[in-house]
Amino acid sequence: MADLFANAPAPQGRRAPLAERMRPRSLAEFCGQQHLLAPGRVLRALLDARQLSASLLLWGPPGSGKTTLARLMAQHFEAEFVSFSAVTAGVRDVKAAVERARLLLQGSGRRTFLFVDEVHRFNRAQQDAFLPHLENGTLTLIGATTENPSFSVNSALLSRARVVELERLAASDLQTILCDALTDRERGLGALQLELEEGVVERLAELADGDARVALNVLEMLAAPATPGQPHHVSAAALAEALARRNLGLDRGREEHYNLISALHKSLRGGDPDAGLYWLARLLEAGEDPMYVARRLIRVASEDVGTADAHALPLAVAAAQSVQLIGMPEAELALAQATVYLAAAPKSNRVGTAYLSARKDVREHGNPRVPLHLRNAPTALLQALGRADGYVYPHDFEHATVDQDYLPEGLHERAYFAPSDAGDEGPLQARLEAWRRRREELRRSGKRGVPRRGADSSAEKPST
Numbered sequence: 001m002a003d004l005f006a007n008a009p010a011p012q013g014r015r016a017p018l019a020e021r022m023r024p025r026s027l028a029e030f031c032g033q034q035h036l037l038a039p040g041r042v043l044r045a046l047l048d049a050r051q052l053s054a055s056l057l058l059w060g061p062p063g064s065g066k067t068t069l070a071r072l073m074a075q076h077f078e079a080e081f082v083s084f085s086a087v088t089a090g091v092r093d094v095k096a097a098v099e100r101a102r103l104l105l106q107g108s109g110r111r112t113f114l115f116v117d118e119v120h121r122f123n124r125a126q127q128d129a130f131l132p133h134l135e136n137g138t139l140t141l142i143g144a145t146t147e148n149p150s151f152s153v154n155s156a157l158l159s160r161a162r163v164v165e166l167e168r169l170a171a172s173d174l175q176t177i178l179c180d181a182l183t184d185r186e187r188g189l190g191a192l193q194l195e196l197e198e199g200v201v202e203r204l205a206e207l208a209d210g211d212a213r214v215a216l217n218v219l220e221m222l223a224a225p226a227t228p229g230q231p232h233h234v235s236a237a238a239l240a241e242a243l244a245r246r247n248l249g250l251d252r253g254r255e256e257h258y259n260l261i262s263a264l265h266k267s268l269r270g271g272d273p274d275a276g277l278y279w280l281a282r283l284l285e286a287g288e289d290p291m292y293v294a295r296r297l298i299r300v301a302s303e304d305v306g307t308a309d310a311h312a313l314p315l316a317v318a319a320a321q322s323v324q325l326i327g328m329p330e331a332e333l334a335l336a337q338a339t340v341y342l343a344a345a346p347k348s349n350r351v352g353t354a355y356l357s358a359r360k361d362v363r364e365h366g367n368p369r370v371p372l373h374l375r376n377a378p379t380a381l382l383q384a385l386g387r388a389d390g391y392v393y394p395h396d397f398e399h400a401t402v403d404q405d406y407l408p409e410g411l412h413e414r415a416y417f418a419p420s421d422a423g424d425e426g427p428l429q430a431r432l433e434a435w436r437r438r439r440e441e442l443r444r445s446g447k448r449g450v451p452r453r454g455a456d457s458s459a460e461k462p463s464t
Contacts, residue, residue, distance in 0.1 A: 017216075018181060018188065019212070019217055022177070022180065022187055023068050023071070027072050030065065030068065031065075031169070031176050031177055032169040032170065032212075033064070033069070035167065050077065052077060054160070055140050055161040056142045056161060056162050058143065058164050058166060059146075059164065060146070060165060061167075062214075063169070063211030063213040064167065064168060064210065065212065067117060070083075070113065070142040071083075074142075078110070079113045079140070080101070081112075082112055083115040084117070085118055086119050086121040089116075091126055095129070098139060102138050105137075112140070113139070113140050114139045115144070118145065119153065120147040120153060124154050127153065127156075128154070130157060131157065143161070168211070169210045170210070171206050173212075177216065178215055178219055181216055182219075189220075189226075191228060192223055192232060193231040194226060195232065196234045200222075200235075200239050203239060204219065207243055260279060261292075264279035264280060264293070264296065264339075265304075268300045268304065268343045273343035275343075276339045276340065277336060277339055277340065284328075291320065291324070294320035294323050294335060294338075295320065297335065298313070298317060298320060301313040302351065303349065303352050304348075305346070305347060305348065306349060306425075307428055308346040308423035309346055309423050311341075311345075312341065316342065318338075319334040319337065323335070345423070346423030346425075348420045348425050350418060350420055354416040365411065368410060368411070371408060372386050372389055373388060373390040373391040374388075392404050398450040398452050401435055401439055401449065403447065
């Protein structure tokens with residue numbers, strides 16, 4: 001199988017990295033991704049039927065087996081395997097690979113699987129270069145990406161390929177992979193007399209964050225000081241030191257970034273402060289911008305708490321100001337305080353739904369003119385032209401209530417905001433109902449309002 005632009009061979013006297021040496025040699029050795037490869041699952045069915053009519057996009061996190069799976073599929077279908085990385089290759093390289101695939105198909109009838117790692121890094125023109133050759137069957141593309149194909153792969157290529165989502169490997173899968181590496185004398189570390197302290201394998205499998213490459217690289221680092229023929233003890237302290245140098249779990253892709261912030265928001269909306277604190281810690285420990293987190297907390301305060309708790313928005317804004325004023329890590333407690341408060345606060349989305357209803361009317365009804373009585377009249381000329389004519393000043397009347405329309409013509413009967421009985425919205429609902437009831441009574445009586453005692457009707461009123 002050809003492998004264009006592959007890593008250069010290891011210098012003489014040095015072996016390839018453990019992660020490369022331990023790549024599964026058959027589908028039977030492949031560990032994990034049982035949602036795809038278990039009997040009856042979609043990818044297993046394609047393999048068993050020996051049919052692959054469409055190209056594939058393997059979408060998954062680092063170290064989940066995308067490259068290995070592509071190699072094994074080519075082996076299973078007895079196809080030529082050509083590999084290169086979108087980081088270093090260009091359209092010229094694609095054309096060369098296509099021409100080679102065409103000659104091979106014509107000469108022997110053998111198919112070519114073109115594997116493109118980091119396919120999302122190809123621009124639109126580079127991705128489009130594949131299209132005619134996929135359609136005429138010259139080659140089958142297997143692209144690998146850590147980014148969501150919906151956003152990183154153009155629609156033309158996306159429509160010609162099947163997206164297969166790989167998951168982070170489970171800790172149990174990583175334990176199996178690590179144990180295989182420890183016992184394999186040919187490719188792994190089985191020839192060394194490694195003595196691992198109890199719990200080291202389990203801890204490494206847990207902290208590798210579903211990435212088999214990271215797990216094997218750390219294991220190889222722990223075994224590096226070992227001398228053949230002599231026992232070598234690997235302690236939990238040595239593992240902790242190796243993990244500190246590896247900076248595990250902080251290399252988050254954009255998809256995971258949005259997954260984490262979504263989990264935080266939904267936990268707060270659902271009223272779970274413990275889950276909220278966990279996702280907050282996950283974000284901050286992963287190096288997320290604390291102001292981004294603070295902005296999302298402000299959004300929660302308006303979208304999900306709203307007027308059910310008048311203190312929620314000021315508290316969320318105060319947490320954001322704390323980040324700006326004192327920075328991290330001191331401000332992490334302010335963010336935690338806002339997180340707990342928002343989770344425990346009464347919830348209402350009535351402000352949000354009211355605004356969306358008002359916005360819908362704005363978009364559907366264009367720009368109806370502002371009624372004359374509501375217009376600004378700061379000058380004598382504007383007053384003479386009828387601006388603000390007929391406006392009734394509510395403070396001159398009892399309860400500051402008058403029979404007066406404030407919406408444009410055709411929208412007078414709209415009522416967007418309907419508060420719930422949650423938290424502070426209960427009293428707010430009562431006040432609004434009382435206001436609407438008094439206004440309706442005035443309308444039935446034909447009065448504009450009931451003059452307030454002591455009000456000076458001749459006093460100058462604001463022009464706006």
